[in-house]
Amino acid sequence: MNGVAPRSRDVRAAMANGDVVSLSEPASGMDADELQSAIFPALSAIERINALSPGPHGGGGVRYPFLGLGINSNSVFATLVEAMGFAPPTFARPARLTPGSTRRLLGAQEIASLRNRPRRDVPLSA
Numbered sequence: 570m571n572g573v574a575p576r577s578r579d580v581r582a583a584m585a586n587g588d589v590v591s592l593s594e595p596a597s598g599m600d601a602d603e604l605q606s607a608i609f610p611a612l613s614a615i616e617r618i619n620a621l622s623p624g625p626h627g628g629g630g631v632r633y634p635f636l637g638l639g640i641n642s643n644s645v646f647a648t649l650v651e652a653m654g655f656a657p658p659t660f661a662r663p664a665r666l667t668p669g670s671t672r673r674l675l676g677a678q679e680i681a682s683l684r685n686r687p688r689r690d691v692p693l694s695a
Contacts, residue, residue: 607653607654607655608653609686610652610653610654610680610683610684610686611649611652611653613652613683613686614648614649614652614674614675614680614683615649617675617679617683618631618645618648618674618675621674631644631645631674634669638668638669639668639669639672640669640672640674641668641669642669643667643668643669643670643672644669644670644672644673644674645674646670647669647670647671647672647673648673648674648675648680651673651680652675652680652683652684654684657670
């Protein structure tokens with residue numbers, strides 16, 4: 570994870586310091602209803618991203634570009650963050666290169682329509 574720990578993906582120390590907060594934790598400031606309101610547009614965005622190319626289970630998602638330059642997993646992350654209504658994250662120690670991090674897989678109007686759709690009445694956990 571960008572900016573969490575040099576040469577590591579371990580977020581435990583960053584969470585202990587309060588630098589990273591899980592949305593499901595009380596420290597995030599979100600109650601269950603707010604969390605569901607943020608997550609459901611992202612779930613719809615995932616369905617639309619997967620439908621961008623043919624494949625099993627409704628689509629193949631996005632083809633990974635040569636050397637990761639272009640639309641990639643950073644683009645998926647940026648699209649989901651925007652669909653959830655959050656500001657793009659900033660990092661204290663960002664990587665030198667973050668290809669695809671400013672590109673969205675869905676248009677601004679499509680993302681806005683996902684946020685404005687009525688929420689599905691499906692619980693996030695059983």
